[in-house]
Amino acid sequence: DDGDPAVGRKKALQCQACHGMDGIAKIPEAANLAGQSTIYLTSALTAYKTGERKNDMMSTIAPTLSDADIADLASYYASIEITAKVPGH
Amino acid sequence: DDGDPAVGRKKALQCQACHGMDGIAKIPEAANLAGQSTIYLTSALTAYKTGERKNDMMSTIAPTLSDADIADLASYYASIEITAKVPGH
Numbered sequence: 001d002d003g004d005p006a007v008g009r010k011k012a013l014q015c016q017a018c019h020g021m022d023g024i025a026k027i028p029e030a031a032n033l034a035g036q037s038t039i040y041l042t043s044a045l046t047a048y049k050t051g052e053r054k055n056d057m058m059s060t061i062a063p064t065l066s067d068a069d070i071a072d073l074a075s076y077y078a079s080i081e082i083t084a085k086v087p088g089h
Numbered sequence: 090d091d092g093d094p095a096v097g098r099k100k101a102l103q104c105q106a107c108h109g110m111d112g113i114a115k116i117p118e119a120a121n122l123a124g125q126s127t128i129y130l131t132s133a134l135t136a137y138k139t140g141e142r143k144n145d146m147m148s149t150i151a152p153t154l155s156d157a158d159i160a161d162l163a164s165y166y167a168s169i170e171i172t173a174k175v176p177g178h
Contacts, residue, residue: 009175022173028126031133034173037117044120053142081174084111084123086098 003038003068008076011069018057023080029057035082041074092127092157097165100158107146112169124171130163 012021015033020026023034033041047053048062049070065073101110104122109115112123122130136142137151138159154162 022175024124024171024173025126025129028128029132031129032121032123032125032171032173034121034171035113036121037114039117040114040120043118079176081176082113082121082123083172084113084121085170086111087094087168087170 003071003073003075005072005076005079008072008074008079011073012076014061015073019077023077023082033077034080036077038071038074038078041077042070045070045074092160092162092164094161094165094168097161097163097168100162101165103150104162108166112166112171122166123169125166127160127163127167130166131159134159134163 009021012019016026018025018027018030019033023032023036025032036044044053045062045065048055048058049065051059098110101108105115107114107116107119108122112121112125114121125133133142134151134154137144137147138154140148
């Protein structure tokens with residue numbers, strides 16, 4: 001189902017220490033989530049939830065998320081607009 | 090070892106169809122790589138290389154990459170400057 005970015009933003013409060021409210025990673029081990037597609041975010045979060053992907057932090061957090069939480073979080077981070085500039089180009 | 094972003098940029102020509110030369114995903118299944126940390130990029134690419142992470146596309150490509158390729162690609166995509174704007178904030 002399509003998540004709700006406003007609800008996702010509230011749920012993202014538990015993610016911000018590593019991923020930031022702006023979706024830019026705050027620690028080098030964490031991924032930037034800003035502007036990733038809902039398809040990518042949902043598949044990555046679900047992979048951590050099912051154990052298909054393993055990570056010390058995410059393997060403890062993802063299993064606590066419902067599919068609705070995942071949809072809301074995905075829609076929040078996907079809603080963040082990003083720009084990219086290749087240095088010198 | 091620290092990769093060379095200029096060399097990585099040449100090697101990224103094989104990645105651009107899905108990940109873009111600017112590191113912004115061109116297909117929804119692919120991740121944005123722009124501005125991800127070298128630590129994150131190296132660990133994700135190595136996970137696809139060793140099979141710890143599985144993906145139809147990446148599991149065929151990553152095993153062809155040497156550690157030097159991975160370091161160069163990681164340093165290239167990490168060198169891309171990104172900005173993130175949360176809509177309405």
